[in-house]
Amino acid sequence: MTELASLLKSIVKTKTWVSPSLVLDRLGQSPHIDSLVRDIVRSHISIWDRENFCELVLMKIDKGIKELSILLDILAEHRLKILREDKLEELLKRWGHDHEIFSALLRYIGECDVKTFIPFLERKLQAISELPMFKAFTILDVLAQIGDRGCLSILERFRAHISRAKDQPATTVLSEYTELASREIGLREVMHKRTNKKGAVLVQCAFYGDIARPGQSEGGGLATLLTTLGNSMARSNELDRIYTLFLFSLETDYWNLRLIEPRGDENHYIVRIPVSFPAHDRSNQFMIHEYEIMRAVQRALEQHCIDPDIFHIRYSDNASKALAILSKRLKKKLVFTLTSDPQRNLSGKDGRLLNMAEEETLFNMNKVYIADRLVESADGIILIGHERKNDQIIPYFPTLWIIPELLRKPLDIVPEGIDMKVYLKNGESYDKFLELLTDHEGHYKLENAYMERPIILNAGRLNRVKGQHLLLDAWVQSKLSEIYNLVLVGGNLESPNSSEHMILQLIDNTMEDHPELKGRFCLLSALPNREIRLFERAIMERINAKMPNVYACSSIKEEFGISILEAMSVGFLAIAPLNGGVSSYIEDGKNGYLIETHNATAIKLGMESVLLSRGVSSRELRAIAKKGKVYVSRVFDIDKVARIFSRFYLNIIKVS
Amino acid sequence: MAVLRSHKITSFSSFIDELKRCGSINEAFSYISKRVSDWVSCITDEYSRLRYATFFLERCGIVDEQLPNFYDSNEILKASVQEVRFSLLARKYGSADDPLILFSDTPAP
Numbered sequence: 001m002t003e004l005a006s007l008l009k010s011i012v013k014t015k016t017w018v019s020p021s022l023v024l025d026r027l028g029q030s031p032h033i034d035s036l037v038r039d040i041v042r043s044h045i046s047i048w049d050r051e052n053f054c055e056l057v058l059m060k061i062d063k064g065i066k067e068l069s070i071l072l073d074i075l076a077e078h079r080l081k082i083l084r085e086d087k088l089e090e091l092l093k094r095w096g097h098d099h100e101i102f103s104a105l106l107r108y109i110g111e112c113d114v115k116t117f118i119p120f121l122e123r124k125l126q127a128i129s130e131l132p133m134f135k136a137f138t139i140l141d142v143l144a145q146i147g148d149r150g151c152l153s154i155l156e157r158f159r160a161h162i163s164r165a166k167d168q169p170a171t172t173v174l175s176e177y178t179e180l181a182s183r184e185i186g187l188r189e190v191m192h193k194r195t196n197k198k199g200a201v202l203v204q205c206a207f208y209g210d211i212a213r214p215g216q217s218e219g220g221g222l223a224t225l226l227t228t229l230g231n232s233m234a235r236s237n238e239l240d241r242i243y244t245l246f247l248f249s250l251e252t253d254y255w256n257l258r259l260i261e262p263r264g265d266e267n268h269y270i271v272r273i274p275v276s277f278p279a280h281d282r283s284n285q286f287m288i289h290e291y292e293i294m295r296a297v298q299r300a301l302e303q304h305c306i307d308p309d310i311f312h313i314r315y316s317d318n319a320s321k322a323l324a325i326l327s328k329r330l331k332k333k334l335v336f337t338l339t340s341d342p343q344r345n346l347s348g349k350d351g352r353l354l355n356m357a358e359e360e361t362l363f364n365m366n367k368v369y370i371a372d373r374l375v376e377s378a379d380g381i382i383l384i385g386h387e388r389k390n391d392q393i394i395p396y397f398p399t400l401w402i403i404p405e406l407l408r409k410p411l412d413i414v415p416e417g418i419d420m421k422v423y424l425k426n427g428e429s430y431d432k433f434l435e436l437l438t439d440h441e442g443h444y445k446l447e448n449a450y451m452e453r454p455i456i457l458n459a460g461r462l463n464r465v466k467g468q469h470l471l472l473d474a475w476v477q478s479k480l481s482e483i484y485n486l487v488l489v490g491g492n493l494e495s496p497n498s499s500e501h502m503i504l505q506l507i508d509n510t511m512e513d514h515p516e517l518k519g520r521f522c523l524l525s526a527l528p529n530r531e532i533r534l535f536e537r538a539i540m541e542r543i544n545a546k547m548p549n550v551y552a553c554s555s556i557k558e559e560f561g562i563s564i565l566e567a568m569s570v571g572f573l574a575i576a577p578l579n580g581g582v583s584s585y586i587e588d589g590k591n592g593y594l595i596e597t598h599n600a601t602a603i604k605l606g607m608e609s610v611l612l613s614r615g616v617s618s619r620e621l622r623a624i625a626k627k628g629k630v631y632v633s634r635v636f637d638i639d640k641v642a643r644i645f646s647r648f649y650l651n652i653i654k655v656s
Numbered sequence: 657m658a659v660l661r662s663h664k665i666t667s668f669s670s671f672i673d674e675l676k677r678c679g680s681i682n683e684a685f686s687y688i689s690k691r692v693s694d695w696v697s698c699i700t701d702e703y704s705r706l707r708y709a710t711f712f713l714e715r716c717g718i719v720d721e722q723l724p725n726f727y728d729s730n731e732i733l734k735a736s737v738q739e740v741r742f743s744l745l746a747r748k749y750g751s752a753d754d755p756l757i758l759f760s761d762t763p764a765p
Contacts, residue, residue, distance in 0.1 A: 002735040004759050010742035011752045018752040025760060346732055347701035353730050361731035395704035398696070398711040 001030060002361055008036035009369050012043050020044070020053045024060060028067040031287045032362045035318060038290065041074055042325070054082045061091075068095070072104035073291040081112035088114065103138050103276050107295060110142035118147055122154045128161055134250040134276045137177060141274075141299055144181035155182045173248075176259050177274070180303045187305070199240030200653055203301075203308040204230065207293075207319045208282055209461075210246045211270060211529070212257055221460075221562040222314065224529045228419045231264030232642035239646055241267050243306055245297065247319075248272035249279040260304055273300045280497065286318040287366070294322035298330070308332055310649050312382075316341070316371035324377050333652050336378035339581075341559060342367050343396035375400060378409065380652045382645075384560060385584055386415035386635050392581070410655065412648050415585075417641030418565050420633060422533040433531070433538035437485075437522050442493050444511065446485055447519030454545040456484045456552050456607075457572065459532055459563050462491030462500040467554035469506035472521070473600035474554075476514045478608055483547060485520045487539075489532060493525040533566055540570045548573045548622045552607060554597055558582050568592065568632045573625035575610055585635070591628040671695055672715055681713070681720035681741055688712050706736055714740045719748045 004026065011018050023040050026033055045053065057071050057080070068091075075082065083091075088105065095101035109117050121143045124131065131139070140158075143151055159178040162171055209223040223246070230242040248257065259272045273296045277285040286293065301308065311327040313320035314337040327334040342364045348354050356364070375381065375397065383390040390413045399406050424430070437446045456475065460466045468488050475486045488507075491500040507523065527535060539549055551567030557580035558564070564582060568574045574592035576582040586592035595606025610616070671691070678684035688709040693699050696708050720741065746752045 002731055003738055006735050006738035007742045007752065007755055007759070010739050010746055011756075013739075014743050014746045014752075016746035016752045017750060018756060022753060022756045022760060026756075343703060343707070344701075346703040351701040353702040353706065353732050355729075356731050358731060361735055365732070365735050391698075394698045395700040396707050398708050402711070 001033070001358055002365070004029070005032055005036060005362055005365065008033065008040060012036065012039045015043055017047070018044065020048050021056055024056055024071075027060075027070055030362070031284065032366055034067065034070055035287050035290060035366070038070070038074065038077075041078070045078055050080075054080055058082060061087075069100040069104035072101070072108045076104070076108040076111040076295070077291050079111055081114070083108065083112075085114070085116055088117070092120070099134065099276065102135065103292070106138045106142045107292070110145040111295070113146050115146055118143070118151065121147075122151065125154060125158050128158065133174070136174060137250050137274050138276070140177055140181045144184040144303065145299065147181075147185050149185065151185055152182055155185075172256060173259060180259070184303050197240055197307060199238075200309045200649060201241045201243070201307060202233070202239050202310050202312060202649055203243045203245060203306065204312040205245045205314065205319070205323055207245070207247050207286070207315070207317075210248075210257070210272070211244075211263075221560070225416055225418075225562055227263060227270070227529075228638050229417065229642055229645065230268040232417075232419070232638045233646050234264065234266075234268035236639070236642060236646060237267070238643070238650065239267075241269070241306075243269050243271050243304075243308070245300070246270060246272050247279070247282075247293075248274045250274050250276055251278045259300075269304075271300055271304060271306070273297055280499075282319075283317050283363070286322075290318045290322045293319050294326045297323060298326055309653055310335055312337070312649075313374070316367045316374065318366075318370065320374060321370050324374055328377065333379045333649075334374075334377060335380045335382060335649065335652065336374045337382040337384065338371065338375060338393060338397070338400075339384060339559060340392045340396050343371075344392060345557070371397075372399070375406065379655075380410040380412075380648060382648070383411065383413045384416060384581065385413040388413045390584075392584075410648065410652055412644065414644050414648070415636055415641055416560050416562060416565070417636045417638035418562060418569060418632070419533075419638050420569060422530055422537070424534060428534070430534070430538035430541045433535045434542050436524060436535060437487065440524060442523055442525065444507075444521050444523040445519075446487075446522045450485055450520050451543070452545060453483065453485050453520070453543075454547045454549050455487050455539055455543055456480070456550045457487045457489070457536070457539065457567065458552050458554060459489040459527075459567075460553075460555070461526070462488075462496070462503040464499065464503065465556050466490070467556055467597055467603070469503050469510070470597070470600040470603055471552055471554035472507055472510050474604035474607060475521075476510060476517060477600065478604045478612075480604075480607060480611060481517055481520065484550070484611075485522065487522045487524070489524045489535070490526050493523070533570075536567055536570050536572065540572065547611065547618050548625050550575055550607075550611065552603075553577060553582070554603055555580070556597055560584075564592075565632050565636050568625075568628040569636070571625055571629045573610075573621055574628055575607055585631070586628070589624070591624060591631050593624075672712070675712060675716035676718070678716070678718060681718050681737075681744075684716055684718050685709060685713055685737060688716075703732065706733060710736050710740045713737070714743060717744065719744045 018040065023037055027037050057075060061068060061071055092105055095105065121139050124139050155178055159175055162174050204226050206223050206226040211223045211227045226244050230244045233239055233242050257272060261270050262268065263270045275289065275292060275296050277289050310333045311323050312335040313323050324334055346354055346364060383393050394401060401407060438448060458468055458471055462468060472486065475481050496504055511521065543549060549572050551564060551572035551574050553561055553564050553576040555577050558577050560581045561576060564574050564576050574586060575595055576586055576592060577597040578594040579597065583594055586594055588594045593610045596602035675684050675688065678687055689705060692705055692708045699705050699708060742755060745755065
């Protein structure tokens with residue numbers, strides 16, 4: 001499979017001739033191969049005989065092959081309206097129960113503007129009680145895309161119907177989506193749907209996690225960063241509007257969220273893009289649903305009347321690839337934040353190439369391939385670093401500094417940042433936040449008798465890669481548990497997902513073996529970013545033991561570690577992973593500490609070497625924490641970072 | 657201009673010329689792998705070396721019908737070198753049909 005993937009990538013890269021039948025025959029072997037086949041179709045469709053290509057696709061559809069949804073998406077993406085109505089009806093009848101194929105059929109109807117199916121869509125909406133939620137959204141989307149004023153009455157009836165069903169969890173969001181559909185149809189007819197743009201409009205993508213659920217899903221740090229950054233850019237008024245996109249899984253997501261909402265400032269909006277796939281295992285889901293993401297984002301832009309000048313993507317994954325393709329189609333500028341993940345993790349500690357199984361190799365090589373393509377297609381490149389330094393990219397990207405066309409691209413090195421202006425509001429108090437330690441719904445809380453002791457804090461989603469279970473093991477095995485309380489914040493403790501459940505089980509097992517530590521260990525559900533920041537401040541304000549309060553990041557590796565910066569900014573002594581990007585801002589023993597985090601013993605030894613070492617006094621540790629605080633405040637203030645980004649975007653627009 | 661672009665590469669054209677004198681992709685890859693750290697100062701690990709080696713290999717233009725025999729052991733190495741070899745073959749013959757037929761279950765049309 002790796003050999004075939006290499007061959008298909010070389011075909012995309014060289015744009016060499018290849019027969020469409022040979023390419024389409026490769027569909028269905030794996031999501032990696034399917035994704036590359038779609039890339040070849042994109043790069044070759046203009047040189048293939050269109051009629052011949054369409055015949056080949058029709059033949060395959062007639063055979064009823066399992067990769068039907070991919071073929072339908074290819075037709076929809078390239079707007080090849082080749083399916084006869086009776087064929088479409090037959091497919092809808094036969095595959096209406098299949099989530100993937102039904103969605104793909106409707107995308108085809110929408111993109112190919114098959115208006116004769118409007119009555120079919122209307123009939124489906126009328127039978128609302130039989131409609132699963134994803135189908136209702138898909139139908140509303142396509143109806144809004146191809147419908148005319150005649151559809152408005154049915155949409156109105158649908159909205160009235162769902163507003164009566166107030167006990168249904170999805171009422172709010174479905175009602176909002178129906179209203180958007182009506183508005184889209186109404187505005188299309190009067191032809192003045194574009195908002196008055198006063199300046200540059202940025203769309204930034206945060207496809208892992210959601211700001212409404214920090215610490216509960218993948219990518220909480222990214223959601224926090226982009227929301228804070230968006231707010232700050234909006235305040236500075238250098239850009240006209242900022243839209244931060246999150247994905248909204250119709251399968252599992254929270255129905256009380258809004259699809260579009262202002263955030264912090266009226267010029268910054270959170271936009272949630274409805275998608276049919278689940279929120280877990282996103283990298284893999286992005287690969288399978290690359291076209292769905294591309295189209296869903298385009299549809300959301302149309303529905304919300306957003307006319308972006310720049311798209312900013314931040315990960316080397318198929319969702320970023322989808323957005324890159326979309327930006328080129330819409331003739332918009334593209335900015336890509338390039339990191340060396342996975343490149344720098346493909347060699348071991350001894351510097352030698354890691355031996356990987358085929359599936360893992362395919363996964364990593366797909367990210368490498370996407371990163372290379374995005375570097376080529378981006379109009380501007382951002383690297384993460386500060387003081388204009390980044391030494392992690394050049395070892396893996398020769399093209400970036402040797403190929404003249406790439407060398408000319410705008411590039412900047414920008415730190416990530418945090419909001420330094422998080423304060424108590426009227427009626428709030430630090431004591432109230434501190435009470436969370438002793439008084440909450442969870443199973444593990446501190447006892448008042450131990451409240452004088454310093455705290456080791458860790459905040460983040462509950463997941464194996466974040467290593468909270470290892471940190472707990474390290475703490476119970478160490479003399480540190482005699483001095484420090486341990487506080488973990490993260491995850492949805494009321495309704496944990498599978499990975500959260502696994503970590504909770506490990507935590508329970510450890511604590512069952514150590515009943516003597518009850519009352520010195522606290523586990524709290526994830527808190528919104530503002531609350532965790534105030535909680536950290538409360539700890540620093542109210543708990544002043546001889547030893548400093550510590551923020552311990554136990555992740556196996558951390559790409560950057562926004563949560564570490566946040567804790568450092570209020571004076572926690574940071575102990576963070578040696579592996580990853582934290583070393584770009586923590587200088588070991590100067591403004592924090594870097595330790596090995598690959599297992600509990602390594603974490604225990606690392607933390608003991610810092611906190612129990614006779615060579616470093618508690619006063620010196622406090623001085624190091626203070627240096628960290630000063631450094632973070634000076635370098636990572638989000639307002640400074642936002643100014644760099646805004647100017648970078650404006651420069652790219654100016655260059656164009 | 658960002659600091660990262662100030663890296664220096666030693667006489668790029670001269671070692672591409674040296675590479676072109678290699679008789680096979682095998683020979684060229686071995687040669688580059690040994691020498692690339694002398695040419696480029698920023699290599700940090702084996703994958704970094706492989707990235708630069710494949711970059712130069714692709715530019716040396718040696719097209720070899722034979723499968724290189726030095727990379728059966730590591731999937732990352734295999735995938736990376738295969739991609740370059742296929743790119744070079746595709747550019748030379750102007751078509752990727754022949755290698756793709758090898759992956760086909762059905763006979764060539």
